Amino acid sequence: MLKQTPPNRAHRHLNAKMVDFGGWDMPLHYGSQLEEHHHVRRDAGMFDVSHMRVIDARGQNVRAFLRALLANNVDKLAVPGKALYSCLLNEAGGVIDDLIVYFMSEDWFRIVVNAGTAEKDIAWMCLQRDRLAPGLDLMPRLDLAMIAVQGPNARGWVWQSLSGTRVATEPLQPFQAVEVAPYFIARTGYTGEDGFEIMLPAEQAETVWHVLQAHGVHPIGLGARDTLRLEAGMALYGQDMDESVSPLETGLAWTVDLQSPRDFIGKAALLARPATRQLIGLLLLEKGGVLRSHQAVFAPQGEGEITSGGFSPTLNQSIALARVPNGVAVGDTVEVAIRDKRLAAKVVKYPFVRKGKACYRDS
């Protein structure tokens, strides 16, 4: 039996193509994945991301605990509401999950983790809590749903749809959140567009979904969510990284704080094992197929592998993220094995697309 998110009935009512996504019954698309993708880039769309897990960390020593738990440094969070992207590492420096942590007050930080890894994450966090900060409260918020509204017009649609939210959320900077009861609204997302991620009581999710839709916000499935995040050059857990991979080999060195004297789980392993591989962007130069994960990449420096690949609707071209040996450089041409052929691809600096426009660098 698949788990259902609170707006499940709305998806079925819209005749969504539903798929089993890590045990959750989720909408892949509502008709055309391509149109949904373009709609987010050009106007705005909404995603049911209630399968993701919200965990509230409460107590007197939350910051100290997160300082030891996370690879990024929560001391960067000075202003209440500010958010930070971080990896959660094991002792070997492998990635248990990637997450966003919101600093709300010194005794309340909110963490949002991936759906497929939620149980594992919570078990790990509780284990570390018992060791480092007994008494700290880690509460999974199964009572919350989450709807992301993304696109150049997303904020305006939300303000029109949910009365009373504008005053509190208009001043929000990117990666900042505020509580507007009953909502928790963050200016974050997974598309490379402006917008909000709205956490709300599960029992209100279906109504809010309908209200947003009545105001003209199109529902967007997980299919377009994936092509949007790939264009935005955002790593996907389970595909671009997992427990066997270092964040330093996933293009996430910017999220790992190795500068400060602070110790954190996985730090010693990362320092002992410098990165020999890197995550790069690829643009397919020839006709002959679509770049897909697990395709082999051939460069003079050695062999690598595509971790996420697909067709970019914005660029009208196939793009990918690939893990290759160090030394492969932006502007190089490499070969990718697609079925029985080897096709040329250009190494580029991702992201590929931000705010509706191509933005990669190829030299």
Added chain:
Amino acid sequence: MSIPADLKYAKTHEWARLEADGTVAVGITHHAQELLGDMVFVEIPAVGRKLAAGEECAVVESVKSASDVYAPVAGEVVAANSEVEGAPESINQDAYGAWMFKIRPDRLADLDGLLDAAAYQAVVDSDAH
């Protein structure tokens, strides 16, 4: 969408249409394009290639995944539809109009071994369960 009664079908979701000149036009079914989603790439076999029945001979790729297309009958490829290669979305728009290639069949009678519309409907129905 109803399944055209004048076509023959393979259980691997190709359709085959006998043309007036004795060749067989081949495409993928409406059901297949629905399963795959928006098409972004099509590769069609070269004219002159000899195909065995059931041989992998073309590829369609959607935003979601790649899928092989199999020759419904044995024969030689005598035409390739470059318009479909240039506009893969035409398969989504009109699956039964967007023929991919034409085969001159080795034995016309092989068409009789394919599924008729009712039998293909049964394949589609069993997919739904």
